[in-house]
Amino acid sequence: LKYPRPTILVSEKLGEAGLEVLRSFGNVECLYGLSPDELCSKISSCDALIVRSGTKVSRQVLEASKGRLKVVGRAGVGIDNVDLQAATEFGCLVVNAPTANTVAAAEHGIALLTAMARNVAQADASMKAGKWLRSKYVGVSLVGKTLAIMGFGKVGSEVARRAKGLGMHVIAHDPYAPADRARALGVELVPFNQAISTADFISLHMPLTPATSKVFNDETFANMKKGVRLINVARGGVIDEDALVRALNSGIVAQAALDVFTEEPPPADSKLVQCENVTVTPHLGASTKEAQEGVAIEIAEAVVGALKGELSATA
Ligand code: MLT
Numbered sequence: 001l002k003y004p005r006p007t008i009l010v011s012e013k014l015g016e017a018g019l020e021v022l023r024s025f026g027n028v029e030c031l032y033g034l035s036p037d038e039l040c041s042k043i044s045s046c047d048a049l050i051v052r053s054g055t056k057v058s059r060q061v062l063e064a065s066k067g068r069l070k071v072v073g074r075a076g077v078g079i080d081n082v083d084l085q086a087a088t089e090f091g092c093l094v095v096n097a098p099t100a101n102t103v104a105a106a107e108h109g110i111a112l113l114t115a116m117a118r119n120v121a122q123a124d125a126s127m128k129a130g131k132w133l134r135s136k137y138v139g140v141s142l143v144g145k146t147l148a149i150m151g152f153g154k155v156g157s158e159v160a161r162r163a164k165g166l167g168m169h170v171i172a173h174d175p176y177a178p179a180d181r182a183r184a185l186g187v188e189l190v191p192f193n194q195a196i197s198t199a200d201f202i203s204l205h206m207p208l209t210p211a212t213s214k215v216f217n218d219e220t221f222a223n224m225k226k227g228v229r230l231i232n233v234a235r236g237g238v239i240d241e242d243a244l245v246r247a248l249n250s251g252i253v254a255q256a257a258l259d260v261f262t263e264e265p266p267p268a269d270s271k272l273v274q275c276e277n278v279t280v281t282p283h284l285g286a287s288t289k290e291a292q293e294g295v296a297i298e299i300a301e302a303v304v305g306a307l308k309g310e311l312s313a314t315a
Contacts, residue, residue, distance in 0.1 A: 006047035006070075006307050011039065011055045014075055018296025022050075025304045040064035047310075048303050052076055053264065053283060059086035067091065070310045073303040075295050076101060076286055077155075078235060080208040095302040099154065100294030101286035106158030108285040109203055109233045112257035113163070116229060117142055121279045140229075143167035148199035151206030151234065152177035152189065159203055160187050171195055174206075193223060201229045208235035216240060221247035227254040233285040236261035245271045248278065259285050 006026040010019070011034055022028045026047070034042065036056065043049065043065040050073040051057060057072050062083065067090065072082055074096040087094050115121055118139035126133050147163045149156045152174035160170045170187045173195040182189045196202060202224070206212050216230075217240040230253055232239060241262055247253040257279040258272065264283055266273055273280050286295065 007045060008048040008050065008303065008307075009042060009046040010050045012050075012052040012075070014050060014299070015293040015296030017293050018075075018298075018300035021297060021300035021304060025307065036060070044068055047071070048073065048307055050075055050299060050303060051081065053078065053081055055081065057082040057087070059083045062086045062090045062092055065090065065092070071095060071303055071306040073097075073299045073306075075299040077105075078207055080235060080237070093306045095299070095306055097295045097298035097302065100298045101288075101291040102154040102158055104288040104291035105155045105233055105285040106162060107288070108259060108281070109155070109159045109205070109231055110162045110166075112231050112233065112259065112279060112281070113147075113201060113203065113229075114142070114166075116231065116255050116257040116279050122276065142201075144169065145200040146171060146198055147201045147203060148173065148190075148195040149187070150174075150192075150195060150202060150204050152182060152187070153205060155233070156203075156205035157181065157185060159205065160185050163203075168201070171199065196220060196224050196228075199225065199228060201231065203231040204234045204238055206234055206238060208237045212238045214238070214240040214243075216244065218243045218246065221252050224252055226252055228252065229254055230256040231258075232256070233259045236264065236266075241270075241272050245275065248272075248275055253277075255279070259283055 008022050008026045008028050010028060010030045012032060019028060039061055043061055046069055048071045049069060052075050069092050071093040072087060074082060077096055077098055079094055079096050082094050084094060119137040123137040145168055147168045147170050149160050149170060149172040152172040156172060160172060163170050164186060171190050172182060172187050173190055173192050177189060179189055215238055221243055244256060255277045259281045260283055272278055
């Protein structure tokens with residue numbers, strides 16, 4: 001590092017406890033809502049950048065840092081908004097906060113599962129519009145139903161644990177998950193097609209990578225049980241959203257509950273958002289007070305650790 005007190009740019013809201021950790025080590029600038037051009041012009045005076053999911057750390061941003069940016073910290077798990085290839089080329093480390101929001105994401109998955117099954121959002125909107133529609137909003141029960149967890153990592157496992165408590169039969173698909181972890185939770189690991197074709201509910205918990213992009217498409221929807229219900233608190237990009245609209249219209253998918261979208265925020269006229277059978281929230285999975293404080297500390301410590309490593313490397 002050229003400067004004894006590094007400059008740390010925080011481009012999205014970060015919990016106070018994390019900001020304190022950062023301030024004890026460097027000069028912290030919180031600039032929220034920068035346009036891509038503004039970020040590019042600011043970045044050449046920064047040693048570290050901390051983002052959530054709303055900032056795209058593109059090749060242009062990394063190039064514009066002119067080699068000064070040493071670390072990008074993602075205050076969350078998914079690093080799909082950071083160009084990892086470009087970061088490697090420009091010698092910039094990328095760190096994340098892998099644990100602090102696990103439970104928050106799992107709890108939101110369960111919130112969407114139960115709200116969807118009982119039409120909570122739709123019934124609430126109708127009552128606020130002055131209606132009292134008891135027979136329109138008959139729901140479906142969860143007990144004894146099969147839930148397929150697609151992606152049995154930290155969040156998927158916590159959703160499984162909670163769904164077992166609701167009396168659901170839980171199966172999972174994950175090419176990398178150890179069978180003993182699944183067995184310990186009473187979850188059966190099954191092949192992809194078996195998971196999607198036998199489940200009454202499917203909950204998505206995989207990262208967005210080239211291999212998972214649009215893995216839920218016309219072909220996969222056609223293999224699902226008619227009337228399946230889908231929950232996504234992972235990444236919008238794992239679903240082909242036009243194919244999901246078609247699957248909702250044809251009745252293959254009875255309902256969907258979505259916290260994440262290919263484009264965030266989605267376009268105002270999004271057919272998916274407007275669909276009566278779809279419950280939506282604006283990427284709130286990690287947004288609890290507890291998770292945000294935890295994530296802020298976790299990412300601040302990771303970024304400071306990376307900058308310290310950089311300091312000792314150049315000392
Ligand atoms: C994550 O990847 O952990 C979430 O998307 C976090 C967030 O909401 O920023």
